Structures are given as C-alpha cells and as structure tokens.
Amino acid sequence: MSRGYAARGGRGEAIGPLALFELRRGAQRPSSLLALLLLAGTLALSHVDEWRGRSAGEGFFGHAYLLGAIAFMRYGLAADRRLRFDEYLIVNHVRPATYLSAKVCAMAILLVAYGAVAVVLEAAFSGGGFADAAWLALAFTLAAWMFAPLVMLVETWADTSLPAAVVLLAYFVTVITIYMVGGTLAPLDVLGITHLEPGYWSSLGPLTLRSLIGAPLAFLLVGAAARLSLPRC
Amino acid sequence: MSDGPDSRAASDGNERRPTLIAESLEIRRGATVIVSGFTWTHEAGHVAWLVGPNGAGKSSLMRVLARLEPAAAGRVTHLGGHADSDSPAEASRRGACRVGYYHPSMSLPGEVVARSFTRLGDRLVPHDKPLAPDRALGRKRCADLSTGEEKRLLLGQILARARDFLLLDEPYEHLSGDARLELTDALTRLARRSAVVVATNQEVPDRADGPVLRLTGTGILT
Numbered sequence: 001m002s003r004g005y006a007a008r009g010g011r012g013e014a015i016g017p018l019a020l021f022e023l024r025r026g027a028q029r030p031s032s033l034l035a036l037l038l039l040a041g042t043l044a045l046s047h048v049d050e051w052r053g054r055s056a057g058e059g060f061f062g063h064a065y066l067l068g069a070i071a072f073m074r075y076g077l078a079a080d081r082r083l084r085f086d087e088y089l090i091v092n093h094v095r096p097a098t099y100l101s102a103k104v105c106a107m108a109i110l111l112v113a114y115g116a117v118a119v120v121l122e123a124a125f126s127g128g129g130f131a132d133a134a135w136l137a138l139a140f141t142l143a144a145w146m147f148a149p150l151v152m153l154v155e156t157w158a159d160t161s162l163p164a165a166v167v168l169l170a171y172f173v174t175v176i177t178i179y180m181v182g183g184t185l186a187p188l189d190v191l192g193i194t195h196l197e198p199g200y201w202s203s204l205g206p207l208t209l210r211s212l213i214g215a216p217l218a219f220l221l222v223g224a225a226a227r228l229s230l231p232r233c
Numbered sequence: 234m235s236d237g238p239d240s241r242a243a244s245d246g247n248e249r250r251p252t253l254i255a256e257s258l259e260i261r262r263g264a265t266v267i268v269s270g271f272t273w274t275h276e277a278g279h280v281a282w283l284v285g286p287n288g289a290g291k292s293s294l295m296r297v298l299a300r301l302e303p304a305a306a307g308r309v310t311h312l313g314g315h316a317d318s319d320s321p322a323e324a325s326r327r328g329a330c331r332v333g334y335y336h337p338s339m340s341l342p343g344e345v346v347a348r349s350f351t352r353l354g355d356r357l358v359p360h361d362k363p364l365a366p367d368r369a370l371g372r373k374r375c376a377d378l379s380t381g382e383e384k385r386l387l388l389g390q391i392l393a394r395a396r397d398f399l400l401l402d403e404p405y406e407h408l409s410g411d412a413r414l415e416l417t418d419a420l421t422r423l424a425r426r427s428a429v430v431v432a433t434n435q436e437v438p439d440r441a442d443g444p445v446l447r448l449t450g451t452g453i454l455t
Contacts, residue, residue: 017356024349025342028374076342083340091301091334092391093357231301 014098015105018089022106025076031161035072035114039064040121047125061133065118065140066168072114073144073164075103077155077226087231096230100152100223107148115141135199142204142211146191147171149218156226249313250277251397251428253298259306260293268294271307273446280424280441283432285448291432292336292402294448298430299334299400311398333396333427337406341383343376350375354390380407392419399429405438417441 026032046060080086090096115137122133147167154163175187188194192206258271267290275281285291296302300309311331341350347370370382378386384407392399401420405413417438420429424443437445 014357017353021345021349021353025345028344028346028349030344079342083342084336084338085340085342087301087334087336088339088387091299091332092394 014094015102018094018098018102019105019109022076022102023109026072026106026110029072031074032072032110035068036117038071039068039114039118042067043118043121043125061118061122061136062140065137065144068114068118069140069144070162070164070168072110073107073148073151074161075107075152075155075163077103077152078159078161078163081229082159090231096227097223099230100226104148104152104219104223108145111141111144111148132199135201135204139193139196139204139207142207143191143193145211145215146207149215149222152219152226153222156222156229251426252276252312253398253428253430254310254312255298255307256310257307258294258297258304258309260290260297261305262290262293266305268448275428275430275444277424277426277428279443280420280429280431281443282437282441282445283430283448284437284445285432285434287434289448291434291448295334295336295400295402295430295432299332299398301334313397331397333391333394333399333401335388335391335400335404336402337384337404339387341375341378341386343374345375347373347375347378347382347386350386354386354393357390381409381412384408385412388416392423396423396427399423399427400432401430402432403434404431405433405435413438414440 042060042064046064077086080089086099090099094102118140119130119133119137122136123130126133147164150167151163154160154166158166160166171187175185178187179185185194190210192210195203195206197203253273253275255271255273258268259266260268260271271294283291283294293302297304298309300311351370370378370386375383384404388401388404391401399420404416408416417440420431421441423429
C-alpha cells in the first residue's frame with residue numbers, strides 16, 4: 001500500500017522545494033565556506049609561485065579544485081540518518097525517490113556554482129586567462145560529476161563527513177594498484193581523462209559523454225541501493 | 234492493497250472513518266517479548282493514549298502500529314480514509330497523506346536557518362497549520378533553536394497535513410505549558426477525521442478524552 005505521498009501536487013512538485021531546501025542547506029554548511037577558502041587559498045598560492053618565476057602549470061588548479069570538492073561534496077545522508085530527518089521527511093512528506101532526487105539536483109547545482117567560482121578565481125589570479133580557466137573548471141566539474149554517485153554510495157553506508165575523500169582515496173589506490181600490477185592506466189581511460197589536452201575543448205568530448213550518460217545511470221543504481229538504507233514507508 | 238479488509242473497503246468505493254486494527258500482535262526486543270497477544274481497534278473520533286514508563290515498549294508498539302516495522306507476530310491494518318477511496322496520486326493532489334509519525338529524537342539539520350524549513354513546510358504542506366510556526370524564529374539557525382522550538386516546528390508540519398493515521402510518540406516532550414495545551418486542542422480537532430494515537434510516559438492531559446491503554450512492561454491494560 002502506498003504511503004508517505006509527496007507534496008500536494010505530487011512527486012514532481014515536491015522535488016523543487018526539497019531541492020531548494022537542500023541547496024540552501026549545502027550553501028549554509030560551514031564546510032562550503034571552507035571549500036571556497038581552500039580553493040581560493042590554494043589557487044592564490046600557486047600563482048604566487050608563478051609570479052616568482054617558477055611555473056606551477058595547471059596542476060595546481062586540480063589540487064585546489066579537489067581540496068575544495070573534498071570539503072563540500074556531500075549529500076547529508078549520514079547527517080539525516082543521525083538526526084532521523086530522513087525518517088521525518090520520508091514517512092511524513094515525500095517518497096524516498098523524491099528525497100534522493102532532490103539531493104542529486106542540489107548537488108548538481110552546487111557543483112556548477114563551485115565550478116563558476118573556480119573559473120572566476122583562476123581567471124583573476126592568472127591575470128585574465130578566462131578561456132583556460134573555463135576549460136579547467138569544466139573538465140574538473142565533469143570529472144566531479146562522474147564521482148558524485150560514488151559519493152552518494154559512500155554516504156549511504158558510512159557515517160563520514162568527508163565521503164568525497166573516501167571516494168578519491170579509493171580511486172587513486174585502485175589506479176595505482178592496477179598500474180603496478182598490470183602496467184595499464186585503464187581506470188583513467190574509463191573516465192575519458194587520458195584524452196584531455198588543456199585548452200582544447202574538443203578533447204573534453206569523451207569525458208563529457210561519460211559524465212552526461214554514465215553518471216545518471218550510476219545514480220539509478222546507487223539510488224536503488226540507497227533506498228535500501230532509508231526508512232520504510 | 235491486495236488482501237484483507239483494506240481491499241474490501243477499497244472495492245466498496247465509500248470513504249469510511251480511518252480505523253487502525255491490531256490483531257494478535259507480538260513485539261520483541263531482542264529475545265524479550267514486550268507485547269504479546271495485543272488485539273485492539275481504534276477509530277477516528279477520539280485520541281487514543283498509550284501510557285507507560287520508560288522501557289515499557291511504547292515506541293516499539295508505535296512503530297509497529299505505524300507499520301514502519303513488522304511485528305514478530307500478528308498484523309496491523311490501516312482501514313478507511315482517503316487512500317481507500319482515492320488513488321495515491323489523487324490523494325496527493327488533495328493534500329492527503331496516509332500516515333503521520335513523530336518521534337522526539339527527530340531533529341532538524343543545525344546548519345539550516347529556521348525560515349528555510351518553514352518555507353519548505355509552506356510548499357509541502359497546504360492549508361491549515363494547527364501548530365502555527367513562530368515566524369519570529371526567522372533567520373535563527375536550527376542549531377540555535379531551543380529544543381522546544383525545534384520540536385514544535387517538526388510537529389507543526391506533521392499536523393498541518395490531512396492524515397488518515399497520526400501516531401505521535403512523546404509529542405509533549407520539551408514543549409512549554411502553552412504549547413502543550415495548544416497541542417492537546419489540535420489533536421482533539423484532528424482526531425475527528427484521523428485515527429490519532431499518542432504515546433506518553435506522563436499522565437494524559439486534563440483536557441483530553443479518549444481511550445487510555447497502559448503499558449506495564451509485562452502487558453497492556455485497557
């Protein structure tokens with residue numbers, strides 16, 4: 001028997017308000033401010049190095065982006081479980097699918113916003129290289145979106161406030177292990193990042209394709225797993 | 234809705250008063266049997282009170298009555314109300330939600346400002362607000378609310394929606410005297426159209442009426 005109906009207008013209408021709530025919640029977390037500080041601080045430091053004549057290259061953008069992303073990428077599933085806020089919402093107001101969809105929507109918007117801030121900061125610190133900054137930010141945003149379902153999976157089963165760190169660590173361990181054992185960089189090929197050439201927009205094609213098709217499919221699988229850990233309704 | 238009284242009511246097509254039916258319930262906590270052979274029917278009209286000391290099994294029984302957890306034996310049926318006469322989509326359009334459940338350990342995310350939560354409630358919950366949210370809370374973060382203010386916000390959003398079954402576990406906990414009176418009046422009104430069950434380890438409020446079940450830890454006295 002169906003219970004726990006969505007808002008008055010049905011499921012579709014409930015996703016919007018809940019996603020907006022999750023968006024505000026994500027933006028108001030202290031870790032989001034920390035993410036911006038880490039991004040800005042690391043980028044600034046990398047360009048100070050450049051100004052002194054030691055070229056840092058775009059590698060530091062990656063470090064800065066990842067540091068910030070580790071701090072802010074989380075859905076709040078573990079916190080909701082601790083607070084029984086998931087039970088409150090799912091039993092009383094929305095369906096589990098609506099609850100999870102709203103979190104995914106909020107994460108997508110937060111990633112885009114974070115990428116936009118990264119473009120502005122990188123362009124400002126590098127003295128106006130807007131196109132290069134946009135290319136870098138887009139590449140890392142697409143890669144982060146590829147990892148977003150895994151972050152949800154980690155939060156589903158573990159009470160951690162840094163699920164993105166767990167995912168990145170697991171990914172790097174996997175890449176290094178496979179490379180040492182098999183001498184192949186297949187895990188990088190899977191993501192489509194071996195074809196990347198900084199500044200060449202067409203080189204983003206494989207990553208974009210994987211991100212736009214692979215991530216939604218992964219969300220469907222992870223969502224089904226996440227629903228198992230949510231309260232029954 | 235495939236068997237039992239639910240499907241019979243649905244096929245009648247007539248909306249009847251929400252009725253909660255427990256049949257031969259057995260509830261265990263680990264190896265200990267905390268409720269055994271509990272058979273009970275409660276129909277909308279009055280608030281039913283489940284009273285007992287800590288550890289008597291009130292919360293476990295409430296979760297089973299809300300059908301959030303299965304009983305070790307026996308069954309719970311939610312009969313009548315909106316969902317028997319409407320499809321879920323239609324009930325949803327009418328602002329109906331079948332079950333409302335509250336437990337005092339439910340909390341709000343501390344980083345959110347209270348206004349964000351009340352706005353979410355305004356969008357999810359139509360019409361009346363039996364426990365009106367205090368707009369003065371405004372930009373306070375939920376982490377800065379008193380426990381009573383927080384619980385009142387949570388309860389208010391649950392009570393604001395049309396429900397067939399309302400199961401509230403210790404809703405009076407942390408509420409001030411005025412808020413308790415307000416809650417009792419709201420529950421009395423809501424019980425006219427919903428099957429309302431309230432669990433409490435305190436005494437039943439003076440202004441309340443309706444059946445009282447006492448859990449002793451070794452059985453239930455009606």
